[in-house]
Amino acid sequence: MYGWAGQRLRVDLSSGKITKEPLSYEYRRKWMGGRGFNSDIIYNEVPPHLDPFDPRARVCFGVGPVSGTAAPSTGRVTVTCKSPLTGGFGDSNMGGHWGAELKYAGYDQIVVQGRAKNPVYIWIDDDKVEIRDARHLWGKFPREADQMIKEELGDEDIHMMLIGPAGENMVRFACTFNDVWRAAGRTGTGGVIGSKNLKGIATRGSGTVKIANPKAMMDVCNRLRQVFKNDPMKIGLNVYGSLCLINVANRDGWFPWRNFQGGAHPLANNMSGETHAKTVLKHREGCFACPIGCGRFTHIKEGKWAGEEFGGPEYEHAVPTGPRVGILEDANDIWHNARLTNDYGMDGIETGAVISAAMEWYEKGLITTKETGGLELEWGNEEVVDKLIPMIATRQGFGAILAEGGDRAADKLGLGDEGHYYTITTRGMSLPGDDPRGLGFGYGLSFAMGTRGGCDHLRSLCCLELSGALYPGLNTKILGDERPNKPVTTVGKPYMVYYEENQKTTTDCLQVCCFTTHWSYAVLTPDQVEYLNAVTGLEFTEEEFQEIGERIINLERAYWARLMSGAREDVVPERFTKEPMPQGVDYQTNVGVVFPLSEMLKKYYKYRDYEPGTGFPSERKLKQLGLDYVAKDLAPLRSKYLSESEKKKKKYYY
């Protein structure tokens, strides 16, 4: 077999049973790898109404057929579970080197189920797999546990997945790390791992990936590396990291100032990639086989936090506990907060989002110091943010309420619909630091339709509207029109989102970095098909490649449908559809814009062949994709969703 390792490792932490399951040719061809393998397991093995923290729940780690090869950026891993944050389908993926190591150890996927009696970690040394005591690691930050395990196993070159204290405490938005700093941030995967008493998975792989056609593979990889040399997005990402977006976001009005009350601020440059590079950048880092190298390593040199170091931050990691909570004057506060969320192992986006929602509740008088335990949740109060992050991670005081995520916290505090208005979530998950009134209407449509909740920034990633203008002719080649490369327009956006979602999903199955295929468009679909075929020796077509993505999207959408989540929940927070964008700086391009979701939604449904009433995938579409069993699952739910009793239910999470 070429490309794939051909087997799944299953570890049951309740019984201690470890099994290896072969992955058939048909299975691999249908689901490709990574996200596809994982989504299939969650759909079939985790009943939709099961508590995500129930020992019977699964958490999956998947890599793809080109993982560990010389194709651009092949080190990613998708982590998938039933999300404890949203209660629906959840996944997130991360860079680093662990994905390649898993493949070299001989696995395409790991499925963990059950719950260990005491904290443990899994040690994979090629075909030898052990469950080891981790009581001494419990409570440690990932960077501490990483070092301790390496010393314990006597090998500095081991790569591992780890969670932090937030995951151990089942914070609903705890994340999963590998190589210490590379996070699968979203949907609370770390909390599910923690609920199983699993601290991490250390891996050493001495194998290789068998390539069917080495010469063809080298030819395509060499050609793509030449393309990257002059790629405009590669250059920006390498020099300034994803913080290169700060000044762009500020100009185009999608910079998340104070929980999206504004979209631009005169001090934004304080935290730009340019400023970061001049002041605190220690060195740049790249993930496995990466031609871009967008990773940062930060060393704070001055002020209260002088001496602190950490890997990162990314744009999406820096803005939530920075401008989103009103902190912008001293960028060192922002770097410090990003370091804290990393160490405690929490999704930076959700952490900043829940704190900013609480700040807005406080501003509007919905809560007072009585509820917060004396914390004065004023915008920009770094002292409070610095206290709250550890309180959330360890579920102390008011932090224990926020550890539930914004919408659950609003309910626990009895804030009603007004409280939910400020949580800026869709299906229970907070939107990242990207305001669709400025970033783009394609992105906004994706926020409403994302199969893991209100998140698109690494999902459909319709960068044809963000960076498309840097690639003249590309929008025309795919969409037939250059106009969709303007963010604030509905022109071409329904088809853009349909196309990009399919494309990104299969990219997540290959487990290659989407910065090579979306932000940067150095690698296009035909290139991916070319290296996939060179590796596997099979003859995938572009249509088949895109159809695999479509199949997975429909499966994930069906998981939500089984929870009675459909058309009524395809929304974005009302702030974006009702409040015109205010002016923050005089050069801002989107003053007065509101986001017109409903115009695009109907058309998008037609591309997807979703039923207009329920929003569920149609029976016809499911059968076309070989998902007859899913069509059967949904059949009795279609009329139920349209019943009067269901219509009355307000669902902020599941």
Added chain:
Amino acid sequence: MSILTKAQAKNFAEMDDFMLELCDFLKSKGVIDAKIHRSILLKGFSRLVDYLQEKKAISAKEAKEAMEKGYTSLVYALAK
């Protein structure tokens, strides 16, 4: 005989999002079948142009222009 009338071409040219409707129309006229319809939606505009050129519904010059100028050029070519 042209595939589109001038009025139909104008209507398509003014659409915010044309791809699905144009493909549906071409399918209803028997210019493309269900398989090609699906292939175009999965692969994008270039697949549509390639197919129409292959079927001689448009000339090589018109195909080149469509790839440079976009779908409005294509729909008016289909109305010639």
